[in-house]
Amino acid sequence: MAHTTTYAKTSWDTLHNNGPFPLKYLQITELESNSTLPNAIARYNDATLEIQQLIQQALAHNQGFRAYGSRWSMSSIAHQKDRLHYNGYMNLDIPIPVDAVRSDSPYQVENLFFFQCGNTIKEISQKLSQSGKSLKTSGASNGQTIAGCISTGVHGSALDVGAIQDYVVGIQLITGPKAKDVLYLERHTKPALTSAFVHQLNATVIRNDELFNAALVSLGSFGFIHGVVIEAEDRFLLHRYVRKVDKQLALSLADTMDFSSQVLIPEAVDRNGKPLRPYHYKVFINQYVNDPQYVIEVMYKKPYVTPYPDPFTIINKSLYRDLIHLLIKISEKYPKTIPWFIKKLEKQILPDVNEETLGTLYETFWDAPYQGPAFACSFGVDHKDSSKVLELLTKTTLQEGPIPGIFAMRFVKGGKATLGFTKFPITCVIEIDGVLWQKTNKLISLKEYSNKMITVLQQHNIDFTLHWGKNADWSYPGLINYMYSAKAEEWKKFRTALLRPELARVFSNHFLESTKLSDSVSVVPQDLIVSL
Amino acid sequence: MRKTTFSILFIIVVLLCFTSCYSVRIVSSQGTVNPDPMSERADFYRDKMIIELDTVVKASAFTDEVSFIASGTRCKSGKLHSVEYKNSFGASLLYLVTFGSRRKVKIKYVCLKTEN
Ligand SMILES: Cc1cc2nc3c(=O)[nH]c(=O)nc-3n(C[C@H](O)[C@H](O)[C@H](O)COP(=O)(O)OP(=O)(O)OC[C@H]3O[C@@H](n4cnc5c(N)ncnc54)[C@H](O)[C@@H]3O)c2cc1C
Numbered sequence: 001m002a003h004t005t006t007y008a009k010t011s012w013d014t015l016h017n018n019g020p021f022p023l024k025y026l027q028i029t030e031l032e033s034n035s036t037l038p039n040a041i042a043r044y045n046d047a048t049l050e051i052q053q054l055i056q057q058a059l060a061h062n063q064g065f066r067a068y069g070s071r072w073s074m075s076s077i078a079h080q081k082d083r084l085h086y087n088g089y090m091n092l093d094i095p096i097p098v099d100a101v102r103s104d105s106p107y108q109v110e111n112l113f114f115f116q117c118g119n120t121i122k123e124i125s126q127k128l129s130q131s132g133k134s135l136k137t138s139g140a141s142n143g144q145t146i147a148g149c150i151s152t153g154v155h156g157s158a159l160d161v162g163a164i165q166d167y168v169v170g171i172q173l174i175t176g177p178k179a180k181d182v183l184y185l186e187r188h189t190k191p192a193l194t195s196a197f198v199h200q201l202n203a204t205v206i207r208n209d210e211l212f213n214a215a216l217v218s219l220g221s222f223g224f225i226h227g228v229v230i231e232a233e234d235r236f237l238l239h240r241y242v243r244k245v246d247k248q249l250a251l252s253l254a255d256t257m258d259f260s261s262q263v264l265i266p267e268a269v270d271r272n273g274k275p276l277r278p279y280h281y282k283v284f285i286n287q288y289v290n291d292p293q294y295v296i297e298v299m300y301k302k303p304y305v306t307p308y309p310d311p312f313t314i315i316n317k318s319l320y321r322d323l324i325h326l327l328i329k330i331s332e333k334y335p336k337t338i339p340w341f342i343k344k345l346e347k348q349i350l351p352d353v354n355e356e357t358l359g360t361l362y363e364t365f366w367d368a369p370y371q372g373p374a375f376a377c378s379f380g381v382d383h384k385d386s387s388k389v390l391e392l393l394t395k396t397t398l399q400e401g402p403i404p405g406i407f408a409m410r411f412v413k414g415g416k417a418t419l420g421f422t423k424f425p426i427t428c429v430i431e432i433d434g435v436l437w438q439k440t441n442k443l444i445s446l447k448e449y450s451n452k453m454i455t456v457l458q459q460h461n462i463d464f465t466l467h468w469g470k471n472a473d474w475s476y477p478g479l480i481n482y483m484y485s486a487k488a489e490e491w492k493k494f495r496t497a498l499l500r501p502e503l504a505r506v507f508s509n510h511f512l513e514s515t516k517l518s519d520s521v522s523v524v525p526q527d528l529i530v531s532l
Numbered sequence: 533m534r535k536t537t538f539s540i541l542f543i544i545v546v547l548l549c550f551t552s553c554y555s556v557r558i559v560s561s562q563g564t565v566n567p568d569p570m571s572e573r574a575d576f577y578r579d580k581m582i583i584e585l586d587t588v589v590k591a592s593a594f595t596d597e598v599s600f601i602a603s604g605t606r607c608k609s610g611k612l613h614s615v616e617y618k619n620s621f622g623a624s625l626l627y628l629v630t631f632g633s634r635r636k637v638k639i640k641y642v643c644l645k646t647e648n
Contacts, residue, residue: 028569031648034648040648086569088569088645092648116648123647312561363561370579372574
């Protein structure tokens with residue numbers, strides 16, 4: 001049997017110390033060993049039963065229960081004051097045989113993979129690589145779990161690909177302790193697995209596009225995501241260039257996403273000399289310097305051919321954490337020193353200009369070193385508004401700050417998830433990342449800073465979203481309605497239909513309550529979540 | 533005069549301590565680190581299941597090298613993700629004054645996560 005160890009705790013924190021938050025119990029489930037139970041499906045089903053028991057315990061004690069992955073989210077989305085469940089050891093992968101894929105499925109069987117929730121992006125990439133496959137995109141690093149990624153909508157800067165949840169084709173959910181609470185969801189318009197295969201997982205199939213889209217970015221609140229089916233693709237290489245270009249050019253590319261009229265990288269052109277469209281485009285902005293140029297990072301997709309030069313730098317240096325701590329302490333007292341510090345640290349924070357690498361997705365977006373307490377605020381806007389929003393946000397930062405962080409812009413193709421924050425045809429994700437500070441009489445708090453940014457965007461009627469896993473003033477009045485309006489209602493409607501009221505409470509948390517997404521909807525059509 | 537000599541000696545020892553106290557870490561580019569959900573560390577090893585060896589190995593005239601085996605409940609996979617070796621002035625001194633028969637070993641290592 002899979003077994004769970006329960007630890008009595010008083011607090012819990014995120015990786016980057018955005019808490020601490022109160023906690024009663026931390027639960028850690030480990031799988032039965034494969035020498036005792038060699039069949040992957042048997043071990044997976046065994047784990048299902050274990051999770052159902054934990055849900056039953058939470059119900060019996062009238063407590064909340066929330067799964068978390070690598071605790072990389074900086075908002076309190078992964079926190080539950082009663083019971084937190086760590087998924088990291090639940091890292092099975094279940095082979096999908098040819099006859100497990102429906103004949104009317106648009107997917108190629110060799111591209112479909114079934115992963116248990118606690119597999120990290122790194123583990124998945126390695127497993128896919130063994131079959132010559134790759135994820136289509138990832139975030140800038142690889143430590144998040146697959147369930148954690150889709151629950152907040154993790155993205156990279158793949159402008160024509162989308163975010164991680166956009167290549168998920170099936171989700172296996174545990175919504176309660178009863179046998180009927182084990183569900184497998186997929187789109188009815190794009191089915192993947194046969195019902196016979198799903199039944200081996202003791203799950204009931206629901207093929208329903210709208211339910212699936214609502215469950216895709218579920219904020220940890222649609223039940224326990226036990227497994228996901230993803231669509232991979234053939235392994236490819238990314239040729240990465242870092243350059244400094246005129247501000248105007250960097251911004252006009254952001255606003256238009258038109259890469260056809262300007263040669264950025266002389267060798268990144270087709271046979272006729274026309275510029276290639278990059279796979280990835282990112283702009284770095286140090287708002288504290290008046291440099292006429294910005295550092296940009298562009299990547300072009302190439303077929304996978306070996307050999308290629310080792311993309312890893314042999315010696316890695318990271319900033320001395322005590323030094324960062326000291327700088328922050330000084331900055332809290334003397335905020336005017338922040339721009340100077342950032343300028344001095346620019347070399348460490350930004351990639352080296354003229355750097356070039358060639359590597360797989362796995363190699364390009366590799367491990368992120370732990371750098372101590374950190375914050376990140378991340379806005380999604382229509383890419384056409386990129387330069388305008390950047391100006392508004394940097395101006396606010398200069399006026400209200402200085403804040404110890406710098407801006408960057410990434411670009412992500414829109415997806416179908418009901419609450420996906422990459423909701424525009426191409427979303428520009430404008431983010432400020434930096435070191436966490438404490439409010440002083442000279443420096444506003446992170447929440448106040450976020451509040452100012454939200455206010456300024458609303459004052460300028462900018463349609464925007466926020467990354468669910470990042471810092472924000474999440475209790476800003478009317479925030480969710482402003483960002484998602486009818487979509488938020490739709491999400492709540494599906495959540496109400498999926499979870500019995502007592503289980504809706506179990507899978508809720510303070511984050512959901514403060515955003516009012518925990519509210520149930522009074523009228524839900526009876527056939528809302530039927531299989532179509 | 534004796535006081536000055538003592539101070540100079542003290543400074544030299546302190547400087548030696550700093551310069552001879554260093555660590556080197558080798559990290560694998562493949563494999564996933566074994567996580568530690570109970571971790572409260574605030575350094576490179578945050579959230580990693582770290583195993584620390586801080587011991588003095590007795591060597592004899594016949595001992596050429598010493599090996600440690602990566603295994604056990606904290607290293608179920610038996611495979612290595614990273615190894616950090618730390619040398620300190622004290623360790624060097626011990627080696628010198630015992631003519632190599634006592635060797636202070638300070639190693640931190642992390643294993644790979646078990647594949648399922
Ligand atoms: C160093 C670093 C780099 C980052 N880079 C990026 C980036 O490039 N792009 C980007 O978009 N974001 C980025 N982020 C943010 C981060 O990737 C996201 O917040 C992500 O959701 C974290 O994944 P996780 O596995 O740590 O999940 P957690 O933070 O542990 O949890 C996130 C959510 O998932 C839910 N959840 C987890 N597992 C389950 C499950 N089994 N069932 C139900 N719900 C579950 C939790 O309840 C919670 O609501 C970064 C964060 C850090 C610290």
